[in-house]
Each structure stands twice: as structure tokens, then as C-alpha cells.
Amino acid sequence: MVKQKLGSLIVIVGFLSIMSACVEQSPTGHSEKKTANVHVSKQVEKSCISCHAVDQEGKLERIESVRKSPEGWAQTIARMERIHGLKITDKEREQLVVDLSKERGLAPEEAEKVQYWLANKPSYLEANPPNESVVKSCIGCHAAGRFEAQRRTEEEWKNLKDFHLVMYPSIYLNHRHTDWPEEADKAIEYLAKNYGVESKVWDQWKGNEYDVSGKWKVVGFQGTKGFYLGESEFTKSNDGYTEKKSIKFLKGQGPQELSGNMKIYTGYMLRSHYMQGKKKINGSYNVTSENLIKGDWSYKEDLGITGEETYYKVQNEKPEIFHSEPRAWKKGTTNKVNLYGMNLKKLKTEDLELPKGVEVTKLTATSDEQIEAEIKVSKNSETDTFLVNGDKVAVHGKFTLYDKADYLKIEPSYGVSRMGDAGPMDKVSIQYVAYAYSNGKDGKSETKDDLKLGPVEAEWSLLTYPEKNAKRDDRPYIGKLDKNGLYTPKEEGVNKDRTFVQENVGSATVTAKSIIDGETLTTKSHHITTVPDYVNNIH
Amino acid sequence: MTKKLVQILFFVFPLLVLSNFSIGSAEKNYTERVFISGYGQIIVVDPSVPKIAESIEVKGPVRDMSFTEDGKTGLFLANDRKSLYVVDTVQNKIIDEINLQARTDKGLLDRRVWGSTISPDGKKAYAFVTQGEKRRNSFKVHPSKILEIDLGSKEELRSVEAPYGTHVLQFKQDDASKIFVWGYDLFELDLKDMKLKLKQGIKNPENKENGAGNYLMLFPRGENGINSIPLIKEYPDGRVTEGIMWMNRQSGKIKTLEYDREPIGMFSAVIDKNEQYAYTTLNKWYKVDIKSQKIVKESAPPNGSLYGVNLSADEEKLYYSGAGNEFIIANKDLEVEKHLVLPTDTLDLKVIKIKQ
Numbered sequence: 011m012v013k014q015k016l017g018s019l020i021v022i023v024g025f026l027s028i029m030s031a032c033v034e035q036s037p038t039g040h041s042e043k044k045t046a047n048v049h050v051s052k053q054v055e056k057s058c059i060s061c062h063a064v065d066q067e068g069k070l071e072r073i074e075s076v077r078k079s080p081e082g083w084a085q086t087i088a089r090m091e092r093i094h095g096l097k098i099t100d101k102e103r104e105q106l107v108v109d110l111s112k113e114r115g116l117a118p119e120e121a122e123k124v125q126y127w128l129a130n131k132p133s134y135l136e137a138n139p140p141n142e143s144v145v146k147s148c149i150g151c152h153a154a155g156r157f158e159a160q161r162r163t164e165e166e167w168k169n170l171k172d173f174h175l176v177m178y179p180s181i182y183l184n185h186r187h188t189d190w191p192e193e194a195d196k197a198i199e200y201l202a203k204n205y206g207v208e209s210k211v212w213d214q215w216k217g218n219e220y221d222v223s224g225k226w227k228v229v230g231f232q233g234t235k236g237f238y239l240g241e242s243e244f245t246k247s248n249d250g251y252t253e254k255k256s257i258k259f260l261k262g263q264g265p266q267e268l269s270g271n272m273k274i275y276t277g278y279m280l281r282s283h284y285m286q287g288k289k290k291i292n293g294s295y296n297v298t299s300e301n302l303i304k305g306d307w308s309y310k311e312d313l314g315i316t317g318e319e320t321y322y323k324v325q326n327e328k329p330e331i332f333h334s335e336p337r338a339w340k341k342g343t344t345n346k347v348n349l350y351g352m353n354l355k356k357l358k359t360e361d362l363e364l365p366k367g368v369e370v371t372k373l374t375a376t377s378d379e380q381i382e383a384e385i386k387v388s389k390n391s392e393t394d395t396f397l398v399n400g401d402k403v404a405v406h407g408k409f410t411l412y413d414k415a416d417y418l419k420i421e422p423s424y425g426v427s428r429m430g431d432a433g434p435m436d437k438v439s440i441q442y443v444a445y446a447y448s449n450g451k452d453g454k455s456e457t458k459d460d461l462k463l464g465p466v467e468a469e470w471s472l473l474t475y476p477e478k479n480a481k482r483d484d485r486p487y488i489g490k491l492d493k494n495g496l497y498t499p500k501e502e503g504v505n506k507d508r509t510f511v512q513e514n515v516g517s518a519t520v521t522a523k524s525i526i527d528g529e530t531l532t533t534k535s536h537h538i539t540t541v542p543d544y545v546n547n548i549h
Numbered sequence: 550m551t552k553k554l555v556q557i558l559f560f561v562f563p564l565l566v567l568s569n570f571s572i573g574s575a576e577k578n579y580t581e582r583v584f585i586s587g588y589g590q591i592i593v594v595d596p597s598v599p600k601i602a603e604s605i606e607v608k609g610p611v612r613d614m615s616f617t618e619d620g621k622t623g624l625f626l627a628n629d630r631k632s633l634y635v636v637d638t639v640q641n642k643i644i645d646e647i648n649l650q651a652r653t654d655k656g657l658l659d660r661r662v663w664g665s666t667i668s669p670d671g672k673k674a675y676a677f678v679t680q681g682e683k684r685r686n687s688f689k690v691h692p693s694k695i696l697e698i699d700l701g702s703k704e705e706l707r708s709v710e711a712p713y714g715t716h717v718l719q720f721k722q723d724d725a726s727k728i729f730v731w732g733y734d735l736f737e738l739d740l741k742d743m744k745l746k747l748k749q750g751i752k753n754p755e756n757k758e759n760g761a762g763n764y765l766m767l768f769p770r771g772e773n774g775i776n777s778i779p780l781i782k783e784y785p786d787g788r789v790t791e792g793i794m795w796m797n798r799q800s801g802k803i804k805t806l807e808y809d810r811e812p813i814g815m816f817s818a819v820i821d822k823n824e825q826y827a828y829t830t831l832n833k834w835y836k837v838d839i840k841s842q843k844i845v846k847e848s849a850p851p852n853g854s855l856y857g858v859n860l861s862a863d864e865e866k867l868y869y870s871g872a873g874n875e876f877i878i879a880n881k882d883l884e885v886e887k888h889l890v891l892p893t894d895t896l897d898l899k900v901i902k903i904k905q
Contacts, residue, residue, distance in 0.1 A: 061686045072686055169687055176681025176688035179661050182713040183765060186733055186752065191713065510832075512853050 051109035077161040080275040115276035117211035127155020129294040129306035133422035143196035164202035219277035220297040225324040232317035233441030234494040314439035329357035330404040338410040338463035342389035363399040367391025412448035415526040420535040432501035435542030442495035444468035444522035468522035475517035484516025488539040579902035581862040586611035587893040603641035617671040620903040624667035656684040666718040722798035768817030779815035830858040848883035857897040870898040
């Protein structure tokens with residue numbers, strides 16, 4: 011009898027324990043308490059429910075029919091404050107972004123495609139959406155990233171059309187080259203089909219959260235300065251993490267120290283605010299696995315000063331290579347290569363599984379973080395990109411085998427800088443970078459099989475635009491291009507030295523010249539300096 | 550003898566003076582005023598000096614400006630396109646403000662005006678409105694309409710649905726029963742039965758080979774009987790041309806020309822009543838010979854872009870304003886003669902003969 015009762019008790023307690031664990035533990039072990047009767051969060055209810063009531067399906071009207079990035083939610087909340095009279099404190103605003111991103115956010119796979127928009131990268135050349143009606147009705151004003159970073163029900167996509175027509179009725183006049191309402195209907199059909207609110211990846215991700223505490227190695231690239239390596243440590247704080255980071259450019263001055271705070275949104279989106287001396291730097295990163303963080307940073311007061319970074323979790327089990335100088339190896343020669351990573355003293359030649367015709371002839375570890383290698387590449391090896399494999403080593407990124415550097419390209423191919431700094435608007439510089447390309451297997455330039463060999467040093471200059479027969483030479487007024495490719499615009503406002511064009515705006519042709527393997531390669535791109543981004547809420 | 554001569558002169562001189570005055574009066578029985586759409590004010594300029602005669606305060610930037618036949622009453626659109634102001638142009642005083650916002654059972658009916666005009670007798674106003682209902686947490690678009698408003702009672706009398714893209718309403722000259730409705734294409738509104746019908750396809754021409762026209766008539770003309778606007782035309786073969794479109798407000802006949810230059814984008818155009826020359830403006834000033842369709846004179850505004858060009862009431866001078874805070878008088882060879890600094894930035898200018 012006692013045994014039977016005890017048995018029943020154990021079963022009940024065990025069941026309750028399992029249920030409790032199910033409720034509180036997410037797949038990554040993150041504590042996830044959600045009260046059944048709370049819509050999104052208590053803060054969302056407090057700030058939003060007076061206008062967004064609970065509908066017949068038990069959802070907060072509109073809010074629970076969309077998903078957005080933290081940046082998207084921040085824009086929405088800002089609009090509620092700007093236009094609809096929402097009154098909230100800074101702390102409440104931040105809490106709303108955190109809560110909405112957590113409950114109504116994007117999955118990592120969804121965010122990855124629009125990272126350029128989330129990081130607010132200037133002069134990023136976005137591909138046109140594949141739907142013609144989306145191009146006609148949306149792209150005239152918005153970056154595709156803005157709406158591709160949203161998920162909505164069909165009804166919510168339709169609401170977006172009415173929102174535009176009511177809030178911005180001049181859309182009829184701005185878009186008189188097309189039948190906007192009709193095109194918008196077709197665009198909505200496409201968006202509802204491809205960017206619907208329901209998604210498996212979100213269902214799988216929601217509620218998870220990475221813990222990024224600990225030490226990381228960093229590899230970054232900043233146009234005009236090149237690659238850099240560094241170390242970082244994240245420590246948990248009250249509302250996120252603090253980070254201390256030290257970086258050093260491969261070609262350049264001594265280490266640079268950064269420190270700052272970061273917050274994690276939706277369990278994987280890191281948003282950082284650093285200080286580097288007196289410079290404020292913002293970072294937008296995504297944790298893509300327990301061991302990897304990827305993202306972008308930019309100066310708060312000059313979005314054009316920017317870089318890309320990848321973090322690798324520090325481990326001491328096996329060699330890990332995360333950068334190579336160069337990554338493109340020339341066929342028919344022995345390439346001198348510097349490999350960067352961690353635990354590299356443990357690396358042996360035979361650990362690296364290389365393609366046919368590629369042989370490591372010398373491997374000298376100068377430290378645990380760097381190896382000097384000599385890599386012989388046969389003339390007959392295949393021209394292509396490849397991954398280096400090996401059970402005993404982790405090697406990140408692709409490598410390339412090529413015959414010769416055939417041409418150069420400048421990035422960005424169309425640079426848009428903005429005047430600033432005289433008033434409240436910040437200037438936007440441009441970091442021009444020249445990349446070498448090989449024609450690839452077909453031997454023809456500008457075809458699909460062309461190989462990007464990496465950034466190269468170049469001699470930079472500005473010409474008039476157009477180069478020949480330019481009606482006006484804007485170069486003395488618009489800004490300066492330095493020897494490393496950094497273009498800095500001038501301040502906004504009237505320039506009395508100019509005739510007719512009153513401000514320091516204009517066009518120029520950027521040229522880069524580089525000598526690679528004794529051959530001189532040159533290329534050009536179009537540069538403009540334009541007005542500050544006064545209407546910066548429609549990107 | 551001498552005394553008699555003096556006596557004769559004594560009587561004759563005043564008669565001569567009076568006679569001259571009355572001759573002048575017969576020729577010029579109006580006061581010329583230039584109405585300039587400013588920010589938060591309608592700027593009234595006396596161009597004979599030139600000087601600012603008055604600044605009439607309104608809410609927000611001023612858009613459409615239309616006038617009764619005698620020029621004594623004006624209808625001005627301002628307040629973010631939400632209010633129509635009826636103005637006594639003799640005393641330069643606001644008579645009334647008509648706000649077209651309304652309430653529905655679900656929220657606010659936000660109506661914005663994109664084209665308005667006052668009837669020649671000053672009794673009614675007509676306004677094309679886009680309509681959006683602002684509900685508690687969403688927006689609902691309602692069909693756009695042309696409203697007929699009684700200026701005495703401020704009540705909406707009739708309405709008719711009108712296509713989006715409409716942005717200018719303009720009475721047919723000497724026929725108060727018809728309004729030209731300029732949108733992507735030209736329509737005609739018959740006020741007898743409040744019916745709107747397509748008059749001429751411009752963006753959507755009957756014959757596509759004639760090219761699709763693209764214009765934004767934020768600067769309608771017609772004070773001299775001819776409405777005119779720069780026109781960009783795109784042909785099926787990809788050709789893009791710039792020129793001018795104009796319409797005789799009495800006959801309703803439209804004519805176009807394409808001048809022999811690369812399109813650079815012009816904002817407004819004015820044509821003299823003899824249809825001899827056209828004048829256009831934005832970053833450049835053109836004088837175009839209509840017969841030959843050639844630009845016969847070219848100049849540039851002295852201080853940067855100017856949106857609006859118009860002709861003086863006697864058509865002897867050119868007036869420019871719009872964009873910056875300036876009013877410029879130039880001769881018809883595009884040479885600046887006088888310059889007046891205005892209190893605010895501006896959009897457009899209308900030259901009105903106010904009957905005495």
C-alpha cells in the first residue's frame with residue numbers, strides 16, 4: 011500500500027519535474043518563462059494595448075501578425091512616438107525593442123540575407139528583388155532590405171499599401187511613371203508568398219539564446235587599411251555583455267583597444283556600442299553558432315568608416331586557421347603564405363587536405379597564432395576555389411587557385427558619399443578598395459567563373475566625371491581621396507567659391523592602378539558626393 | 550492776349566491731365582499683384598517697385614492658388630494640404646478657412662487636397678482630395694474625389710470620384726460650367742451633371758506612337774488664357790524628349806513642342822498670349838521660339854534653382870520665384886533687372902489683375 015502510494019507520488023513528481031523542465035528550458039538551455047496570458051510582454055501590453063487590442067484570435071492586433079528585426083521594431087516604435095503620440099521613456103523603448111525582437115523577431119537564416127541593411131552599410135549595391143512589381147512599387151524609395159527584414163501575414167502586407175496611400179498620398183505623384191496601386195497589389199502578392207509570417211526556421215529558433223561569454227579571436231577587414239587580427243572577451247552584465255577588444259592591422263600601427271557594451275536581441279543578434287579613444291563605434295553582429303560570430307561595425311559619426319569582423323571562440327584542442335595572406339594562390343609557382351589562427355604550433359603538413367597539385371613544402375610556426383608556409387601549386391592544378399579539409403584542423407573560408415590576375419574592380423562600384431559635419435548631419439566617407447580578379451576557366455573577363463583574388467594595394471586618383479568633355483570639374487570642391495582610397499567629403503552648406511552649384515556636391519571618376527606580377531592593371535568607378543541623408547527614416 | 554492764353558492754358562491743362570489719366574485708366578483698369586506661395590504665408594508683391602505689399606499668415610506651406618474672374622478673391626491651399634483659405638485680395642485679409650478633415654465612425658477621415666480652384670464668381674470651391682481613414686491602429690484608403698464646396702456655408706454640395714494622380718483643377722475660360730482636371734491625363738468635369746470624362750490621354754495617349762507624356766503641374770499657368778507646363782515625352786522606341794505642353798483655356802486645345810536639347814528637367818513654363826515665345830525655368834532659363842521649336846536664348850538663375858516663371862500682366866517682363874526666398878524681374882532676353890528678397894522660401898507665383 012505504502013509502496014503503491016510512494017510509487018504514485020514518484021510518478022506525479024517526476025511528471026511535474028519533466029513538465030517544469032519543458033516549460034523553462036529551451037533547446038539551448040536558456041531560461042524562457044512566458045506567462046500564457048501576457049501578449050508579447052508586460053511592457054508591450056502597457057505601451058501598446060490601448061491602441062492594439064486583442065483580436066478575435068486572441069492576438070494583439072497587427073503586432074502579433076508581423077515579425078521584424080530589432081532595427082525594424084525600433085523604427086516602428088519611433089513612428090508610433092513621432093506620429094501617433096506614444097509616450098515612453100528611453101528604458102521602456104529599449105524594453106519594447108528587446109521584447110518584440112524576442113517574441114516577434116527574425117530567425118538567423120532570415121536575418122543573414124539582410125545583414126547589410128541591418129548594419130546600415132552605405133554604398134552597398136543591393137541586388138534588385140526578382141519581382142518586377144516590387145521593383146516598380148518599392149525600390150524607388152526603399153532598400154529591399156527594409157521589407158525583406160520583415161515577415162507579415164497577407165493581411166498585414168495589404169495594410170502596408172493602405173498605410174502608404176494614407177500617410178504619403180503624394181506617392182501618386184512621385185510614382186506617376188507607373189500605376190502604383192496596381193503594381194503594389196502585385197508586389198503584395200509576391201511579398202505575402204515569400205515573406206509570410208509563418209516559418210519553420212522561426213519556429214525552430216524562437217526562444218533560443220546563445221551565451222557568448224568568454225574569449226574570442228577576431229579577424230576583420232577594413233577597406234583602405236586591410237586585414238586585422240585581434241582578441242576579445244565578453245563578460246555578462248546586467249542587461250547584456252561588456253566587451254574588451256584589442257586589434258592590430260597586419261600592415262600598420264600597434265594594437266588598438268576598444269571597449270563597449272553589447273546587447274543580445276532575439277537570442278543571437280548582438281548590437282554593440284564601443285569606444286575607441288574618443289571615437290564611438292556601433293557594431294551589428296550575428297552569433298551563427300556557439301563558436302562563431304559574424305558582423306559589421308561602423309563609426310557612429312561617419313557610417314562610411316566601416317569594417318567586417320568574424321569572431322572565433324577560443325579553444326585549445328586543435329589548430330584552427332581563420333585567415334590567410336594571401337588566400338588566392340598562383341598556379342605554377344611556390345606561394346609564400348602566412349596563415350593566422352590559434353593552436354597553430356600543433357599543425358602538421360599532413361593535417362591539411364589540399365586539392366590535387368597543391369603541396370605544402372614548408373610550414374614554420376612563428377607563434378601559436380601564425381605560420382609561415384610555402385605552398386607549391388602545380389601549373390596543371392584546377393583553376394577554382396576550394397575548401398581546405400582535415401580532421402585534425404579547422405580551416406575557415408575558401409581558397410583560390412588562379413593563373414594570373416587579369417583585371418581590377420573597385421568596391422563600391424558606385425560610391426555615394428555625403429557632405430556633413432557642419433550642422434547636425436554627419437558626413438559619410440567612402441573606403442574604396444581595389445580587388446584583383448582572374449578570368450577563370452573560360453579565360454574571359456566579367457563572366458560567372460571569374461575568381462575574386464582579394465584586395466590589392468593601388469594608386470588612387472580622382473578624374474572628372476565624365477572623364478572626357480566634362481562640363482564642370484567638381485573635384486576642387488567635393489572632397490579628397492587619400493593615397494589609401496579613403497574618400498572624405500567636405501561639409502554641407504553654401505560654398506561661395508562655386509558658381510551656380512552652391513554646395514560641395516558633385517561627381518568624379520575614381521581610378522585605381524595596381525601592378526600585379528609586373529603587369530599594370532587599372533580600373534574606374536563613379537563617385538558622387540551628395541547632400542546629407544536628411545530623410546533617413548525611409549531607407 | 551497773353552492773359553487770355555494763360556486763362557486758356559489754365560483751363561486746358563487740367564483737362565489734358567484729366568484726359569490723360571482717364572485714357573490710362575481705360576487701358577489699365579486693374580492693379581497688378583504677384584501672389585507668391587511661401588511657408589506659413591502668402592506673400593503679396595507689388596511688382597511695380599517691387600516691394601512686399603502684404604504677408605498673409607496661413608498654416609504651413611502654401612500650394613495651389615486660384616482667383617475669381619475679377620481677381621478680388623483668391624483660394625489658397627495650405628496647412629499640409631488640409632485647409633483652403635479664402636482671401637480678400639483687395640484688403641489682403643483671410644475671409645475663411647475651410648478644413649476638409651472629417652470624422653468617421655471608426656476614426657479620422659484625412660483628406661488632402663491635390664488641386665483646387667475657386668469658381669469665377671467666387672461662390673464655390675472645387676477640390677480634388679485623396680481620402681484616408683485613420684483608424685485606431687490601421688489605415689483604410691477611400692476613393693479620391695472632387696468635392697464641390699459652397700463657400701458661404703462651407704458645406705460639401707456634391708462630389709464625384711476622380712482618378713488618383715489628379716493635381717490641378719482649372720476652370721474653362723468664359724465657361725463656368727466646366728473644369729479642366731489635370732492628372733496623368735486630362736479630364737473635363739461638367740458641373741451641370743457633375744460628370745467627369747476623359748478629354749485627352751497624355752500619359753496614356755490614344756496613339757502610343759505619339760509618345761507618353763509625363764508632367765507634374767505644380768506650377769499651372771493660365772492667367773493670360775494659356776496654361777503651360779514642361780513636358781517629358783517617352784516614345785516606344787526609347788527616345789526621351791523635353792518640351793512644353795500648353796492649352797488654350799477657352800478652346801481646350803492642347804499643343805506641344807519638343808525642343809532640340811537633351812532633357813535637363815524644367816519645372817514650369819509660361820507662354821505669351823500670342824503664342825510666340827515660351828519661357829521655362831529650373832536650373833536654367835530657356836526662351837523658346839514656338840514656331841521653330843528652338844531655344845533662342847539661354848541663361849541661368851543668378852542664385853540657384855527657381856521653380857516658377859510667369860509673365861507680367863502686360864507681358865512685358867518675366868517674373869521668377871519659387872525655391873529660394875527671392876522674386877526676380879527679368880526682361881524677355883532673360884536678363885535680371887530687379888531682385889526682391891522675400892521673408893520665406895517659396896514654391897510658385899501667380900500674376901493677378903485685380904479689377905479696380
